[in-house]
Amino acid sequence: MAKHPQPRVWMLNYPLFFRAALYPSSYPTNISHFGIQCGVGWFPVIETLARDVESELRTLWREQFHRPDQIAALEYALATGRATFPVIPYCTEISQLDGELKVEFQHGSMCPADVAESIRTYIDNAVASSRYICESCGRSGKFRESYWRRVYCDDCLVPEAPLEQVLEPA
Numbered sequence: 001m002a003k004h005p006q007p008r009v010w011m012l013n014y015p016l017f018f019r020a021a022l023y024p025s026s027y028p029t030n031i032s033h034f035g036i037q038c039g040v041g042w043f044p045v046i047e048t049l050a051r052d053v054e055s056e057l058r059t060l061w062r063e064q065f066h067r068p069d070q071i072a073a074l075e076y077a078l079a080t081g082r083a084t085f086p087v088i089p090y091c092t093e094i095s096q097l098d099g100e101l102k103v104e105f106q107h108g109s110m111c112p113a114d115v116a117e118s119i120r121t122y123i124d125n126a127v128a129s130s131r132y133i134c135e136s137c138g139r140s141g142k143f144r145e146s147y148w149r150r151v152y153c154d155d156c157l158v159p160e161a162p163l164e165q166v167l168e169p170a
């Protein structure tokens with residue numbers, strides 16, 4: 001059986017958002033197999049995102065599933081193919097690409113368009129802020145074309161790198 005990474009303790013606070021990481025055998029996704037694939041400096045950005053989205057998901061969950069008639073409606077929708085996997089959105093991947101946070105979501109068949117739109121906005125805000133936060137330490141940083149196209153602060157640049165790579169273009 002594949003060995004899955006242990007989710008970080010703070011991820012337990014956002015169990016709907018992170019359910020693919022917390023219950024990996026139910027969700028064959030990148031985050032289930034590899035965990036969060038970016039530097040720890042971005043974890044506060046991810047946690048803010050997770051908190052905002054978790055609150056949307058909990059509202060959705062409460063509205064959709066707290067009454068037996070709604071469970072019946074959901075099950076009827078599943079049985080007749082009007083609802084498909086997943087029922088409510090979950091995060092499938094968190095990684096780094098070209099100096100930006102990358103967050104992938106699978107949207108659920110019972111997720112209304114306005115909730116999907118709010119989630120999109122929260123993700124866009126997290127991605128935008130990651131461009132100015134050092135991926136290594138979480139202080140303010142900037143995009144380094146010559147440092148593997150990642151965002152670092154001056155202190156986190158590797159000192160032994162050739163000087164011309166450290167200098168920013170004018």
Ligand SMILES: [Zn+2]
Pocket residue numbers: 134135136137138139141152153154155156
């Ligand atoms: Zn740094």
